[in-house]
Amino acid sequence: MKNENNSSTVKLSGVQTKGGSTIIEVRELTRKFGDFTAVDGISFSVGEGEIFGFLGPNGAGKTTTINMLCTLLKPTEGMASVAGIDVSSHPHEVRKNIGLIFQDPSLDDRLTGRENLHFHAMLYNVDRKTYESRSREVLQMVDLTEKADKQVRTYSGGMKRRLEIARGLLHHPKVIFLDEPTIGLDPQTRRHIWNYLLRLREREKITMFMTTHYMEEAENCDRIAIIDHGRIVSLDTPEALKQIVGGDIVTADTSDNTHAGQIIRDKFGLEIRNGQQGQIIIETTDGDKFIPRLIDTLTNYNPSIQVLSINLRRPTLDDVFIKLTGHSIREEEADQAKDSLKRRVRMWNRGR
Amino acid sequence: MYDKFIQNLKGIFTIWYRDVLRYSRDRARIVASLAQPLLFLFIFGSGLSPVMSNLGGGHLDFRQFMFPGILGMTVLFTSIFSAVSIVWDREFGFFKEVMAAPISRAAVALGKVAGGSTIALFQGCIILLLSPILNIQLTLFQIITLVGLMLLLAMVMTSLGILIASRQRSMEGFQMIMNFLLMPMFFLSGAFFPLKNIPLWMEILAKIDPVAYGVDPLRQVVLSKTVPSMVIEMLSNYSIAVNSLVMAGFATAFLIPAILLFGKRD
Numbered sequence: 001m002k003n004e005n006n007s008s009t010v011k012l013s014g015v016q017t018k019g020g021s022t023i024i025e026v027r028e029l030t031r032k033f034g035d036f037t038a039v040d041g042i043s044f045s046v047g048e049g050e051i052f053g054f055l056g057p058n059g060a061g062k063t064t065t066i067n068m069l070c071t072l073l074k075p076t077e078g079m080a081s082v083a084g085i086d087v088s089s090h091p092h093e094v095r096k097n098i099g100l101i102f103q104d105p106s107l108d109d110r111l112t113g114r115e116n117l118h119f120h121a122m123l124y125n126v127d128r129k130t131y132e133s134r135s136r137e138v139l140q141m142v143d144l145t146e147k148a149d150k151q152v153r154t155y156s157g158g159m160k161r162r163l164e165i166a167r168g169l170l171h172h173p174k175v176i177f178l179d180e181p182t183i184g185l186d187p188q189t190r191r192h193i194w195n196y197l198l199r200l201r202e203r204e205k206i207t208m209f210m211t212t213h214y215m216e217e218a219e220n221c222d223r224i225a226i227i228d229h230g231r232i233v234s235l236d237t238p239e240a241l242k243q244i245v246g247g248d249i250v251t252a253d254t255s256d257n258t259h260a261g262q263i264i265r266d267k268f269g270l271e272i273r274n275g276q277q278g279q280i281i282i283e284t285t286d287g288d289k290f291i292p293r294l295i296d297t298l299t300n301y302n303p304s305i306q307v308l309s310i311n312l313r314r315p316t317l318d319d320v321f322i323k324l325t326g327h328s329i330r331e332e333e334a335d336q337a338k339d340s341l342k343r344r345v346r347m348w349n350r351g352r
Numbered sequence: 353m354y355d356k357f358i359q360n361l362k363g364i365f366t367i368w369y370r371d372v373l374r375y376s377r378d379r380a381r382i383v384a385s386l387a388q389p390l391l392f393l394f395i396f397g398s399g400l401s402p403v404m405s406n407l408g409g410g411h412l413d414f415r416q417f418m419f420p421g422i423l424g425m426t427v428l429f430t431s432i433f434s435a436v437s438i439v440w441d442r443e444f445g446f447f448k449e450v451m452a453a454p455i456s457r458a459a460v461a462l463g464k465v466a467g468g469s470t471i472a473l474f475q476g477c478i479i480l481l482l483s484p485i486l487n488i489q490l491t492l493f494q495i496i497t498l499v500g501l502m503l504l505l506a507m508v509m510t511s512l513g514i515l516i517a518s519r520q521r522s523m524e525g526f527q528m529i530m531n532f533l534l535m536p537m538f539f540l541s542g543a544f545f546p547l548k549n550i551p552l553w554m555e556i557l558a559k560i561d562p563v564a565y566g567v568d569p570l571r572q573v574v575l576s577k578t579v580p581s582m583v584i585e586m587l588s589n590y591s592i593a594v595n596s597l598v599m600a601g602f603a604t605a606f607l608i609p610a611i612l613l614f615g616k617r618d
Contacts, residue, residue, distance in 0.1 A: 070452055071452075072451065072452055092454045092456075093454075095452065095453065095454035096454045100449075100452050102448055102449075104448070105445070106445055106446060106447075106448040106449045107445070107446065107449075108370065108374065108445065108446040109445075110374050110377050110378065111370070111373065111374070111377075115373070119366055119369075119370055120449070120453075122362055122363075122365070122366040122369075123362075123363060123366055123449070123450065123453035123454075123455060124453060124454060125358075125359045125362060125454070167449075
């Protein structure tokens with residue numbers, strides 16, 4: 001109990017949720033594709049009304065987890081329940097209670113926006129009266145009322161996304177799952193989509209479960225699970241996660257980074273790591289007071305080292321990710337990881 | 353229980369309606385899919401017509417002989433294509449939405465059979481409109497029988513298409529299916545030559561070709577008012593009833609495993 005008030009404590013059990021009652025419960029959930037383990041015994045729970053994010057590089061197992069929660073994929077081991085219903089034994093009941101926004105577009109582009117909504121209402125058995133009022137409501141919420149009778153192929157990427165969000169909400173789901181909701185969209189559109197989502201949460205008090213590999217996006221979540229290689233590395237609020245890094249991030253570039261790094265290690269007893277261009281990255285408390293001491297020390301011990309630049313900033317989730325996993329969520333690595341996952345899944349499919 | 357049944361019926365209707373609505377919007381697809389049968393009928397058929405004048409003892413033009421085969425071909429390819437479209441629909445589009453909806457997979461498969469069959473039947477009916485050009489006489493009763501036969505064949509082929517699509521995750525394998533399954537089925541169906549006096553191995557293959565049981569009765573009905581019945585007897589293998597029963601058997605044999613495999617969750 002001694003760490004009770006220490007917010008930097010890593011909560012891996014995930015038993016605690018913010019606010020109301022638990023709506024998603026996951027225990028030791030595992031999914032294998034052949035001998036490749038995409039999701040490796042994860043456990044967490046999500047409270048009603050929460051925005052819960054899964055942050056990690058592509059290929060970390062985020063989509064596989066979402067697919068299991070949405071009953072599109074059977075878990076190999078473990079259990080998961082959504083709205084109190086077990087996903088393995090009662091997939092249909094789960095489906096009625098959830099809305100889905102997929103990573104790849106799943107609209108029929110030969111149909112109009114309204115027709116796409118209408119088909120959704122038919123598939124989810126929404127009665128005509130509810131459909132009429134609700135479709136008006138959701139179209140208005142995503143600002144698509146005027147475009148509703150145009151064929152979807154004439155829509156922009158952002159409009160398609162918005163229509164999918166509207167569609168996912170049509171049947172009054174208790175939980176909405178968003179798999180990389182803003183992937184492939186430009187930053188401005190991404191911000192717009194987020195405005196809609198935050199507005200939605202204010203109006204409907206809905207629970208949102210999302211996956212993302214964008215740091216800024218994860219900041220909007222109430223709690224984040226950091227996932228890497230199929231495991232949850234850490235789970236907490238964005239603020240608490242940043243506390244893991246502790247204090248400030250000081251980035252220094254000098255004429256001899258190797259030597260300078262050695263001096264910092266010896267004289268300050270601080271751990272350092274190197275940035276992409278070899279800069280020295282130091283985590284420390286009171287960064288503003290540390291900087292003058294750093295410059296003094298370096299010039300005292302080795303006058304030949306020139307300090308080229310020094311930068312001080314608050315830690316981001318990317319720093320947290322690096323701290324926890326030893327690597328960054330960088331696009332190029334991520335794409336490779338994703339490709340290798342896709343290849344494995346494909347091989348697994350072919351092998352059957 | 354009752355609610356679930358109604359919801360699944362609604363699901364079947366939704367899938368069917370979407371297929372039909374999409375088809376009606378896609379004028380280019382309608383025109384393109386008619387091009388191949390027309391080429392066969394008018395270039396291939398007209399070219400071979402003089403050489404094949406002995407067929408049916410001079411009572412029958414080769415194009416008239418081919419016409420039921422072309423009907424069968426149109427139904428065969430339209431059905432298979434619309435069923436197999438599930439494969440890419442599932443990866444890149446609307447089918448993801450369908451697969452995640454609270455309706456049973458059996459309803460999805462049945463809706464797809466209904467949709468594909470309707471479109472195939474419609475395409476067949478367009479080809480049927482060409483019959484006056486070929487001097488083929490059709491009564492209303494004949495037309496109704498032809499519609500029934502084409503629908504039955506369409507159901508056999510969409511079921512087969514869904515069976516193929518149910519476990520396929522990529523379009524890479526489709527060319528293989530096209531070359532090793534569809535083309536042989538088409539050539540062995542009796543569309544271009546009567547399945548009489550053919551080598552034994554071919555006779556055996558034709559016997560297990562579901563399309564052959566579609567083309568045979570179509571030909572008997574199409575030509576019944578145009579050529580003497582003796583000629584029809586010369587060209588056909590089984591009675592219309594036997595052909596229909598065999599097709600119904602094939603439809604069931606494809607549809608049941610198709611539904612079972614399609615319903616399996618990964």
